[in-house]
Amino acid sequence: QKEVEQNSGPLSVPEGAIASLNCTYSDRVSQSFFWYRQYSGKSPELIMSIYSNGDKEDGRFTAQLNKASQYVSLLIRDSQPSDSATYLCAVIYGKLTFGQGTILTVHP
Amino acid sequence: SAVISQKPSRDICQRGTSLTIQCQVDSQVTMMFWYRQQPGQSLTLIATANQGSEATYESGFVIDKFPISRPNLTFSTLTVSNMSPEDSSIYLCSVAGGDRGSYEQYFGPGTRLTVT
Numbered sequence: 610q611k612e613v614e615q616n617s618g619p620l621s622v623p624e625g626a627i628a629s630l631n632c633t634y635s636d637r638v639s640q641s642f643f644w645y646r647q648y649s650g651k652s653p654e655l656i657m658s659i660y661s662n663g664d665k666e667d668g669r670f671t672a673q674l675n676k677a678s679q680y681v682s683l684l685i686r687d688s689q690p691s692d693s694a695t696y697l698c699a700v701i702y703g704k705l706t707f708g709q710g711t712i713l714t715v716h717p
Numbered sequence: 718s719a720v721i722s723q724k725p726s727r728d729i730c731q732r733g734t735s736l737t738i739q740c741q742v743d744s745q746v747t748m749m750f751w752y753r754q755q756p757g758q759s760l761t762l763i764a765t766a767n768q769g770s771e772a773t774y775e776s777g778f779v780i781d782k783f784p785i786s787r788p789n790l791t792f793s794t795l796t797v798s799n800m801s802p803e804d805s806s807i808y809l810c811s812v813a814g815g816d817r818g819s820y821e822q823y824f825g826p827g828t829r830l831t832v833t
Contacts, residue, residue, distance in 0.1 A: 641820050652809055652824040653760070655718070697759065704775075705750075705822055707759045 611636045613700050615708035624717050628685040632698030632708055635679070641701040642674055642681045647710070648694045657683060688715040719744050719812055721825035729831045730800055737796045738828045740810035745790035747814030750822065751783070754807045763808075766793040800832045 612635040622628045630644075641660055645653035657672040659665045659681065665672045671684040681700075685692055693715050698708040720743040730736050740749065749766040764772040764785055772785035787793040797804050807829050811822045 643821065652807075652827045655821055655823060658819075658821050701820055704762055704765075705820075709759050 611700075611702040611706060613698055613706050613708040615696075615698050615711050617709070617711070619712035619714060621714045621716060622688050624688060624690060624715055626688050626715075628688045628692065628713055628715070630683040630685075630696050630698075630711050630713065631680060632682065633680045634698075634700045636700075636702055637676070637679060639700045639702060642672070643699040643705070644670075644672060644681075644683045645697040645699060645707075646692075646694045647697060653697055685713075688713075690715050690717055718821075718823045719746060721810065721812060721823060723810060723825040723828050725828060726826065727829040727831075729833060732801050732832055734800055735796055735798045736800065736830060737794050738808055738810075738830075740793045740795070740825055742791045742812050746812040747790075748812065748822075749787060749793045750811045750813075751785060751793070751795045752809045752811060752824075754809060754827075756806075760809065763795070766795075797830065800830075802832045805830055805832045 614633045616631050644657040646656050647653045659672040659674045662676050669686045673682045695710040695712050697710045699705050722741045724739045751763040752760045754760050762775050763778045764774045766772050766785050766787040768787045784796045807827045809827045810825045813822045
């Protein structure tokens, strides 16, 4: 069974800090990786996609991919209370496969 | 990204009845999917809705219980048939392969279903 594993969390960080969310995947042939943010009671929102080894930055968000070690991470710089949400890592194994999600709380 | 709408946004239904959920996209997309998300859980793929042919169901989901239609490239329906309380969940449609032609999936707002 192809799996996507995330830190169980919850993760709590102070406002202004860097939040680091990690994800590992089981199938080395995967080529497409995504991070979704889901606020309570809302549907998932795609915030980052990454396909190549290395870093991809978009505003305060940086996705990091290491295919040799089979992990993908999401860094949120200058965390804000509005970043408090569940973050879902997803990998394409033929179909989009989600991790269980990490709950992030940013406290003032 | 595409604008996706779902109807109804929520419903309360009696066991044994059926509910049809609609998903409408404002532009043509290649792929449409239906997911279920139970409280506190991650997303589970029910099926891929194929335009002009039968849907492709994931293990544990069958056509008799979850019939799906996709008459064109912007619209799909999911029916939850002969409902039981275990079907209470959020049902989400997602789309991919729009004008960007990518694998990125975008989700509709969801339908919250409660079966009593």
